[in-house]
Amino acid sequence: MPRTLAECPVVARREVARDTVVVSFEVHLEEPVTAGQFAMVHTGDDDAYVLPRPYSILDVVGDRMDLLVKVAGRGSKELAQIREGATARIFGPLGQGFDLADFEGRPSVLVAGGVGIVPLYRLARELKRRGGPAARPLFGAHTPADLPVELLGDEPAGPWQLWIEEQPLEGQRLGLVTLGLEEALDATPDAIVATCGPTPMMHAVARMCRDRGVPLRVCLEEQMGCGAGVCRACVIEHADQPRMRTVCKEGPVFDVDQIRFLPEDHTDRAEPGACSA
Amino acid sequence: MSIDLRVTTGPVTWRNPVFTASGTWGYGIEYFDLCDPSDLGGIVTKTVTVEPRAGNPQPRVCELRHGMLNSIGLENVGLAAFVGQKLPVLREHRVPTVVSLAARDEVEFTTMIDELAAHPGWSAVELNLSCPNVARGGLDFGRDPARVERITADARRALPADRALWVKLTPNVTAIGDLARAAETGGAHAISCINTLVGMEIDLDRREPVFPRGTAGYSGPAILPVALAKVWEVAHAVGIPIVGIGGISSLDDVLRFFVAGATAVQVGTSLFARPDLANVFERRLAERLAAMDVERPVDLRSRRLPALRPVG
Numbered sequence: 101m102p103r104t105l106a107e108c109p110v111v112a113r114r115e116v117a118r119d120t121v122v123v124s125f126e127v128h129l130e131e132p133v134t135a136g137q138f139a140m141v142h143t144g145d146d147d148a149y150v151l152p153r154p155y156s157i158l159d160v161v162g163d164r165m166d167l168l169v170k171v172a173g174r175g176s177k178e179l180a181q182i183r184e185g186a187t188a189r190i191f192g193p194l195g196q197g198f199d200l201a202d203f204e205g206r207p208s209v210l211v212a213g214g215v216g217i218v219p220l221y222r223l224a225r226e227l228k229r230r231g232g233p234a235a236r237p238l239f240g241a242h243t244p245a246d247l248p249v250e251l252l253g254d255e256p257a258g259p260w261q262l263w264i265e266e267q268p269l270e271g272q273r274l275g276l277v278t279l280g281l282e283e284a285l286d287a288t289p290d291a292i293v294a295t296c297g298p299t300p301m302m303h304a305v306a307r308m309c310r311d312r313g314v315p316l317r318v319c320l321e322e323q324m325g326c327g328a329g330v331c332r333a334c335v336i337e338h339a340d341q342p343r344m345r346t347v348c349k350e351g352p353v354f355d356v357d358q359i360r361f362l363p364e365d366h367t368d369r370a371e372p373g374a375c376s377a
Numbered sequence: 378m379s380i381d382l383r384v385t386t387g388p389v390t391w392r393n394p395v396f397t398a399s400g401t402w403g404y405g406i407e408y409f410d411l412c413d414p415s416d417l418g419g420i421v422t423k424t425v426t427v428e429p430r431a432g433n434p435q436p437r438v439c440e441l442r443h444g445m446l447n448s449i450g451l452e453n454v455g456l457a458a459f460v461g462q463k464l465p466v467l468r469e470h471r472v473p474t475v476v477s478l479a480a481r482d483e484v485e486f487t488t489m490i491d492e493l494a495a496h497p498g499w500s501a502v503e504l505n506l507s508c509p510n511v512a513r514g515g516l517d518f519g520r521d522p523a524r525v526e527r528i529t530a531d532a533r534r535a536l537p538a539d540r541a542l543w544v545k546l547t548p549n550v551t552a553i554g555d556l557a558r559a560a561e562t563g564g565a566h567a568i569s570c571i572n573t574l575v576g577m578e579i580d581l582d583r584r585e586p587v588f589p590r591g592t593a594g595y596s597g598p599a600i601l602p603v604a605l606a607k608v609w610e611v612a613h614a615v616g617i618p619i620v621g622i623g624g625i626s627s628l629d630d631v632l633r634f635f636v637a638g639a640t641a642v643q644v645g646t647s648l649f650a651r652p653d654l655a656n657v658f659e660r661r662l663a664e665r666l667a668a669m670d671v672e673r674p675v676d677l678r679s680r681r682l683p684a685l686r687p688v689g
Binding site: 326343 | 400401402403407408410411423429431432435436437438439440442443444445447449452454597598626627646647648649650651652653
């Protein structure tokens with residue numbers, strides 16, 4: 101697992117949707133990056149804000165790494181506003197991405213919401229490059245302004261089916277992206293599903309897959325401190341031992357059947373304030 | 378001028394005074410690809426308990442300006458897995474290792490030291506008498522001088538003669554000097570100071586504390602002044618070495634601890650953003666001391682402090 105830890109200059113920055121930019125860094129990563137892997141990024145002064153932020157890696161071309169940044173809080177705002185020539189500390193690639201073998205010889209449905217597009221954009225490209233049964237990528241957003249149109253139009257990852265909650269444009273469907281998943285699974289019940297996006301969306305996807313007995317890979321986002329399995333901030337319960345796995349090191353991609361993902365899976369969870377050990 | 382970075386705690390001499398703090402650098406084996414922990418004075422492991430612990434429910438961290446709160450709850454692999462899986466790797470890589478221990482009661486500390494004593498690959502234990510994030514033990518022990526002295530004395534008796542005993546104190550007390558004196562009386566070779574401050578963040582949307590337990594441990598650059606003051610207070614109370622911990626994010630911060638009375642330091646929260654930072658400090662320390670016309674870190678010690686007890 102050769103990881104790079106380095107101060108890296110920003111070589112390009114472009115807006116792709118509302119409050120959403122692609123920031124390109126010059127960084128030499130030692131190994132091929134798989135869909136779902138991420139980098140920890142720390143901008144600015146070590147004193148002011150102490151934690152780096154995880155960003156799923158959108159693309160790596162030679163010594164250039166692209167990250168999609170949507171302004172959500174303080175850290176992402178700072179990174180989204182970074183200027184060309186400025187530097188940030190990059191630590192990556194990190195985590196276990198999607199295993200293409202899971203998608204071998206069967207159709208797949210990819211369900212993305214918001215910045216969850218990033219790992220699935222890469223996965224869609226890899227699946228298309230590999231050939232075999234089709235991958236059907238679906239993307240959900242609140243409004244057309246939230247769509248990173250440039251990425252969604254980028255062959256060979258597309259074409260994406262777009263589900264919009266408010267005022268869809270021509271060629272876009274009205275409603276939650278899970279409606280698209282329902283249609284897709286009706287058409288290809290033997291599919292495997294991959295999802296990444298807001299938690300309520302992924303929960304809905306997980307319930308639908310569970311009801312239908314469809315295998316599902318989830319790419320999780322969790323608050324992280326270190327990105328290396330050390331701080332134990334981003335743990336999730338696993339069916340096997342060791343029970344507590346980190347999203348950053350053993351994830352972020354998991355077989356949903358192997359983890360306690362849905363709130364209803366946590367019936368025996370310890371009371372708040374108690375230690376579960 | 379020849380610079381001497383070595384620091385001695387009891388029977389153990391460390392090559393330099395820069396350590397990584399417990400809970401911020403795993404078991405010392407997670408960053409081998411980025412930096413060499415055997416170059417450090419040593420690493421302090423994630424706190425180990427007798428049984429494995431799953432830790433607290435989410436959320437477990439919350440970033441704040443100049444610091445962060447954590448409520449991990451001492452999640453760890455347990456002593457058997459530590460001894461079986463982590464310690465051999467540390468030993469193979471010749472990493473000077475301080476094993477951080479926490480216990481539910483006084484007896485467990487000696488039980489754990491007895492078990493550790495059967496295995497090579499570690500040089501000291503650090504008794505974590507000060508974790509604010511667990512329901513039992515932790516802070517309960519660390520706030521009562523009589524119990525601190527008793528636990529320290531029991532641990533010292535159980536400890537092999539060639540290993541050092543460090544006792545990590547909480548800052549969440551009125552008189553930390555009394556606790557340090559109790560640990561010294563009990564036979565501690567060094568005082569690690571400080572653990573996290575008890576803190577809280579509020580979620581205004583929910584109108585509740587962010588953490589299920591309410592409070593959490595506050596760390597990061599914000600606590601540096603508190604840590605320096607506690608080290609200063611402890612340096613007036615004891616003659617044994619002090620390992621300064623709390624908010625270090627620059628080499629200057631390291632030097633500040635030496636002035637305040639510490640002879641070694643641990644880098645903690647800043648390692649999350651920069652896992653190689655302790656190595657950076659270790660590499661630059663000698664040159665920095667030379668530039669200050671100082672041979673040893675202890676030479677920076679404030680003249681207003683009482684002298685350290687001579688080693689030996």
